[in-house]
Amino acid sequence: MRINKLSNIIEKGCGAIFGSSNIFYFTGYNGAGVLLYCDGVATLLAPLLEENRALETKGVDVKIYYPTKVSEDIQYTSIIDAIEKITSRNSIFADISSLDASTYLRLSSKFELKDISSQISALRSIKDLEELDIIKKSGEITSVAMRIAIDKATEQVNEKQLSGLIDYTMKTEGAEDYAFPSIVASGENSSEPHHIPTDRVIKEGDSVVIDIGAKYQGYCFDSTRTLLVKKFSNDLKKIYEIVLEAQLEAIDAVSDGIKASEIDRIARNVIEKNGFGKYFVHSTGHGVGIDVHESPYISFNSNDVLKKNMVITVEPGIYIKGKYGVRIEDTMIVTSGKPEVLETAYKLL
Numbered sequence: 001m002r003i004n005k006l007s008n009i010i011e012k013g014c015g016a017i018f019g020s021s022n023i024f025y026f027t028g029y030n031g032a033g034v035l036l037y038c039d040g041v042a043t044l045l046a047p048l049l050e051e052n053r054a055l056e057t058k059g060v061d062v063k064i065y066y067p068t069k070v071s072e073d074i075q076y077t078s079i080i081d082a083i084e085k086i087t088s089r090n091s092i093f094a095d096i097s098s099l100d101a102s103t104y105l106r107l108s109s110k111f112e113l114k115d116i117s118s119q120i121s122a123l124r125s126i127k128d129l130e131e132l133d134i135i136k137k138s139g140e141i142t143s144v145a146m147r148i149a150i151d152k153a154t155e156q157v158n159e160k161q162l163s164g165l166i167d168y169t170m171k172t173e174g175a176e177d178y179a180f181p182s183i184v185a186s187g188e189n190s191s192e193p194h195h196i197p198t199d200r201v202i203k204e205g206d207s208v209v210i211d212i213g214a215k216y217q218g219y220c221f222d223s224t225r226t227l228l229v230k231k232f233s234n235d236l237k238k239i240y241e242i243v244l245e246a247q248l249e250a251i252d253a254v255s256d257g258i259k260a261s262e263i264d265r266i267a268r269n270v271i272e273k274n275g276f277g278k279y280f281v282h283s284t285g286h287g288v289g290i291d292v293h294e295s296p297y298i299s300f301n302s303n304d305v306l307k308k309n310m311v312i313t314v315e316p317g318i319y320i321k322g323k324y325g326v327r328i329e330d331t332m333i334v335t336s337g338k339p340e341v342l343e344t345a346y347k348l349l
């Protein structure tokens, strides 16, 4: 039971876990509510409408709170009311990064809060074997969608049609959802890193950035391929080759013990030495798991150190405003040697 891992973080006293991804990580419960952990006892506080789902959760006591007055013998009227009654303490641990501002204000008016967000994200950043298997499957689903998208991209389709086909394919291949809305960015739109697909039809000479990921059994995947449609310019080809070189050099250095900032530096050096440093406008990568962006962070100012069984992306890019952009991204498992890259498609020009 993963819930036992909380005892290392909350040795004594009470903790309240609010983040839905954190609750899912510790219990497998996927609904509204809060996970309380007091002196070794885990209690899932769920609203009435989630009662059935909550009762299926193993390894926790379940207590229901009633946001509406459906009966006279209501014990808890809200999450905060329940936490107050169950803990009866002045001071609690909480994953403060997961709180919205109004919950934070209400909670901090009642309790002294001690933040355990970073301990939980550090724990979640290193995956166990069960998680790695699920992420690999999420990658296989993404891979099917990526290959179909690359095949169909040259058949007179627009960005929205292609992103819809990707979503449909991921779901028919077993995903419950996408990890994030699928990005298909063609031509000048590809210079926008987080472009929202439009009616623009893909045409000859385009750069087409396809950034997609499945969500399978609660776990995300993240992959980007850039397709250059025939008759593309030499300038675009050159940029593609620089991004690919940056990505491959950075991937080659990914290993247990290396600083995440060093991976960012390696990718950035390749792009800078070719004169495109100011067009690489985002960090090199991030951890992937229950959240599509989670610890560790592969950026110049990251203090994270890569460790075995972390799952990360490496995704350098170059974006020339109004003209085109290129990004190439893989998700990989960190090992003590070379990373295990969970490829989705060949990197073809």
Ligand SMILES: [Mn+2]
Residues within 6 Å of the ligand: 222, 223, 313, 315, 329
């Ligand atoms: Mn990514």
